[in-house]
Amino acid sequence: MNEDRVKGQAKDVKGSAKETIGKAIGDKETERSGQADQVEGKVQKGVGKVKDALRDDS
Template identity: 55%
Template structure:
């Protein structure tokens, strides 16, 4: 698997993990878990963008 594709896949997984964490945090009223979830989502989105940039330069 190309590194750009791997970055995009890992970014998607982190984004999903973050959404689950944030939802769980809301459900149990844990603000720290919600914050961690939001941070994971941002990290996942950044990693997806890195994959997009790598794809442009791998041509």
């Protein structure tokens, strides 16, 4: 498994937690920051998947 996939998953989980906390305490900034972290994590996981696919095709 590519390092980008692992780091992306961690960012996604962190973002989900931040979003949940932001919603719970009514902090829209924290909630939006969590959503942004999740998007960043998903993109990074996608990059890792592409790298893995390219490595497997070689």
